Amino acid sequence: MQSKNWIGGEWVTPAGREVVVQNPSQLSEEVGVVRLSDTSHVRQAEQAARQAFSHWAGMTGAARGEVLYRIAAALEKAAGEVAELASREMGKPIGEMRGEVTRGVNLLRYYAAEGVRSVGSVIPSAEPDVLQYTRRVPLGVVAVITPWNFPVAIPIWKIAPALICGNTVIWKPAENASLTAVRVAEIFAEAQLPPGVLNLVIGKGSEIGQALVEEIQPDAVSFTGSTATGRQIAAACAARNIKYQTEMGGKNAAVVLRDADLEKTVPLVLSGAFRSAGQKCTATSRIIVEREVCESFAELLRKAVAACKAGPALDPGAYLGPVASHAQYSKVSEYAAMAEREADLVAQGVLLTSPDEGYYVKPMVVSGVTEDHALVQEEVFGPLAVLLPADGFDHAVTLCNRTVYGLSASLFTRDLSRAHRFLDLAQAGMVRVNQETAGVEYQAPFGGMKLSSSHTREQGQAALDFYSAVKTCAIKHTL
Structure with missing residues (x-):
């Protein structure tokens, strides 16, 4: 298997350095080859995500939910294959990996159902003849940077709520979970996710991850990884006034x-x-x-x-x-x-x-x-x-x-x-x-205190708060 990027609905093989992936359980076994991208692919992914945003955000929540239901069904059908690939690529025991893929299916279905649930609330006004309410609106283009230790569940628990809220996504997986990421992206493509709604870019964190945070202008960044890297991302995003979320270490x-x-x-x-x-x-x-x-x-x-x-x-x-x-x-x-x-x-x-x-x-x-x-x-x-x-x-x-x-x-x-x-x-x-x-x-908020987190939460209803903005609306219906 060879890695490839998925940008604007097209598969692109990067021309960068090749890295042979060895099975950590059996180093003599070659699992595949990862081709590393350069920052030009990040800029292409941003352009594709920007172009896709208005159409995706303009779809009804129910329509976006139907797409997520299709992805869930496709992942469930390919569950055994995905679990085995991930086990061979990063070494997680196959029983645990099957459970992780099932979690991914459940996450997709959970957020698909959000497409027909409330996105705001009515607030009483102090003035007569005024309807005042809130509604949740998408942020725009979200950069998602994921680790290798949960190569299926963590990407999905970031991507699924981002998509149901109406955002488009650029996904940068960890280098030693890249082959699994490609297969997951293929499943999204097979389920006919519209072009550009999800874009996959394979590469080094020091280059591709940095470009996502510092060279392009995403509307939000969600990161899971080391505390040192998370703090760097938080500082860079804060300096540019980009909404960010970092899930980091634990003891x-x-x-x-x-x-x-x-x-x-x-x-x-x-x-x-x-x-x-x-x-x-x-x-x-x-x-x-x-x-x-x-x-x-x-x-x-x-x-x-x-x-x-x-x-x-x-x-x-x-x-x-x-x-x-x-x-x-x-x-x-x-x-x-x-x-x-x-x-x-x-x-x-x-x-x-x-x-x-x-x-x-x-x-x-x-x-x-x-x-x-x-x-x-x-x-x-x-x-x-x-x-x-x-x-x-x-x-x-x-x-x-x-x-x-x-x-x-x-x-x-x-x-x-x-x-x-x-x-x-x-x-x-x-x-x-x-x-x-x-x-x-999967339906409960995930996140930490102190240096474990930027104090937001993933999963459950809490994820919807991160991947959206609240707009307060008021209309006086008589003059």
């Missing part, structure tokens, strides 16, 4: 109280920490346990992690696959080496295959480091978690909040009073009780 905590059902808690903590090889912004990377049950919990965790197997993404016996790329492998390996030098090993999983065959990292839980240690404060984005003892509920909450991030947090308890207190006190945008940190339903 999420699972808090286990002494009254929790430990047998049921361990699998949920394990899933939050190690599914997708820990490559989720919502992954559990800090496990805070009340001291009275810390050893009991650690023993159960030790047994569970020992049975946790890392292997090829298409192997149904693998609990987690490889990390996604050589760069990711190098970064996570550095943190793993730090953990081996400076922390105490609590638990470690096993590999189903030779580490030389792919970018495999054994899942690991460590302890014995202070709350200021790099392993506790820095985002690893890999299958590595730190166990921290807490001297009671209040100390556990303090440890939970002791981070620059604020994306997700979980509490495990049977105490309803403490559950509600935690929901109030945890400084995170998504707080859960007796559920893992990783995972929010």
